[in-house]
Amino acid sequence: MYSYEDRIRAVELYIKLGKRTSPTIRQLGYPTKNALKGWYREYQQRLDLPLGYARREPKFSQGQKAAAIEHYLAHDRCIAATMRAQGYPGRGTLTKWVREAFPEARMALVGSVSQRRYPESLKQTGVMELYTRQESAQAVADRLGVCRPTLYNWKNQLLGREAPASMKHNDQSPQARERDELERQVEILRHEVRQLRLEQDLLNKANELLKKGLGVDLQLLSNR
Structure with missing residues (x-):
């Protein structure tokens, strides 16, 4: 609410600064451009302003509010995704709008994973893309039309919480390197062992031939 003194001060400064809205608002810290111009038009008509208090103009229009709620519903009911796509409002404001629009809904709104059902094929595709991605997990989620927490929830459902969320750096731990080295050894x-067995087989065969008096030259024997 703006008092009469607040509004008169703003209009007088607006006139003094050559009817420039931005410098006026920057100096006062209020109001919005539309409110300032409205006060000035009213002042021109009456050479004064109404006494009492004037309601502050809402920061966001009804159209912006409706667009944010529509995006929220169409994109996995994800607060974070809506804020990122729309560029407004704050988390608390958007949560309030959703609760006002759906008072009967009792769910965790802030960054929550929706209870919406998805086909298993989409979940598998999402987890596969999450593991083989060359981009951010958020980019994968946006491409699939879901919220990033939903993508990780699919990973937990299909592979377990202990599974890493990417194939990158999976073998960088000391335990993994030690396992790889042991497997190599x-x-x-x-x-x-195969070589030793082969040599033993050759020697046994040569020994048998020698016992038969065939006079086999050991140098002529080969792996074949």
């Missing part, structure tokens, strides 16, 4: 040992 095991493979080397398996190869050496």
Whole structure:
């Protein structure tokens, strides 16, 4: 609410500054451009302003309010996604608008994951894209038309909470590196065992031939 003194002060300063709205508002810290121009028009007509208090103009129009609520409903009922797309309002204001529009709805509004049902195929696609992404998780969520918390919730449902949310850096932990090194050493040992068995088989075969007196030259034997 603006008092009579507040409004007169604003109009007089507006006239003094050559009817420039921005410098006037910047110096006073109030009101909006439309309110200031309205007060000035009223002052011109009456050479004065009504006594008492004038209601402050709402920061957001009904059209903006309706657009924000419509986006909220169409995009997974996600407060954060609506704020990011619309560029307004604050979290508390948008939450208030939604509760006013749907007083019967009792749900966690702030950044919550909606209870809306999604097909399993979409969930699987979302988790696959989350793991193989070369972009942010938010970009993946936007492309699928869901909220980012919903995307992570699908990951938790399908793979468990302990599973990482990306294939990037999965093997960078010391435990993973140690496991990879042990697997490499095991493979080397398996190869050496195969070589030793092959050599043993060759020697056994050569020994059998020698016992038969065939005079086989060991140098002529090969892996084949």
